[in-house]
Amino acid sequence: MNELINISKKILLDCLGVKAVEKFLVVTDDVKEELAEYLYEAGKELGLTSMLFKIPALRKSGEEPPKTAAEAMKNADVVICVTEHSLTHTRAKKEATESGARVATMPGITKEMFINGAITADYTQVEKLTKKVAEILTQGRKVIVEKDGHRLEMNIEGRKGIESTGRYIEKGQSGNLPSGEAYIAPVEGTACGSILVDGSIVGLGKLNSPILLRIEKGLLVDAEGDGAKEWLKILGNSDAARNVAEFGIGTNPNAILSGNILEDEKILGTIHLAFGSNDTFGGKVNAGVHLDAVVLNPTVYIDEKIILDKGRLLI
Missing domain, CATH: 3.40.1830.10 (Thermophilic metalloprotease (M29))
Incomplete structure (x- = not known):
């Protein structure tokens, strides 16, 4: 104790x-x-x-x-x-x-x-890296995520990148602990394509096999794979719940994949998508639900500049 x-x-x-x-x-x-x-x-x-x-x-x-x-x-x-x-x-x-x-x-x-894990990181270094990534998101207009032949595009123009640095020492600051991520609310209705989730998903934990998410006009329209139908029931059927609410990039080098989204979404070199509410960080949707899904080793372009190359952060 x-x-x-x-x-x-x-x-x-x-x-x-x-x-x-x-x-x-x-x-x-x-x-x-x-x-x-x-x-x-x-x-x-x-x-x-x-x-x-x-x-x-x-x-x-x-x-x-x-x-x-x-x-x-x-x-x-x-x-x-x-x-x-x-x-x-x-x-x-x-x-x-x-x-x-x-x-x-x-x-x-x-x-x-x-x-163990993410909580043991040097948060002064995590803070520096997270702020860099958040600024890239703020300045960005379009995100492209590629993995294993699947491609997802979304518009982030006019939205602000949010820093979750693990250090909240000024009035009004907030975020997760353990932490290390920068994230943004994509413009509603713009996300389109498919993405293979192979890390973890809130409600299912660490995945034994990937789940393929299909997205049209900013909404999750289908999910395929073990546990996918169960997860869709947890999320709900409304357009608000199926909204692509968040795009995030992990920035904590000590974070470990465990099945717990609090740590998994912070893993350096991963990205995560969340579905549901985003009105608390710059979006327009209040769904009463917010569920994240972590993707390992993706390739990410922001305005055609490569930011992540198969999980390697290039900034």
Whole structure:
């Protein structure tokens, strides 16, 4: 227990820059309460006004937490969400950051992930690389992803690349922990083509065999492969749920493929797509769901310039 509390202290100090006078809130659920307790205790030992708020386990990532939890998030200086399903792309998180809170989300975090993998990275270096990639996305107009004979195109013109650096030390900053990704909301209705997902997918975990996604006019229209039909049911049938919500690039060299999207989407040289909501980071869709899919070793062009060559980042 002492080891995990010490690791939690390091996270609070290095990644969130906490100060003893601040109000620190941990939001958790029945599934992840044990891990949340370590952060709560670490906050107390660092002299923070440390608070723990437990909510019912949500049904899926992107679902809003209870209003009382959302209000508590807005009234804290620092918030960490240690939950089974992600609060990253929710109005509650967005409104908390707009109120000045620094928010880190840790959906699906495990004890193993507290100790090994992405959490052990040098986050000053991750921050530098992530900002470079985010700027490329911001300046970009068109993305092309190629893998194993499949090609997906999307328009990102006018959208802002978002940095999830793992360091949230200024008012209103937010992102995942562990972290290391830059992402953007593609322009709705523009994504077209197909992509072979061979890493992991929220709801299915680490894939034993690839799943082929077919996309038309910005919407996921079909998925083929083991578990594909099950995953489509989790996602839902509405146009909002099937919206191509996010294109992201992993920037953490210590991240390991485990089946947990929190870490998998951060692996250096991978890309991920998400479907559903994107209104919290520059898009127009609120679907009440946000599910990610990780692609290993893709080739990516932005405005015809190669950025990733079979998983090797060229910046």
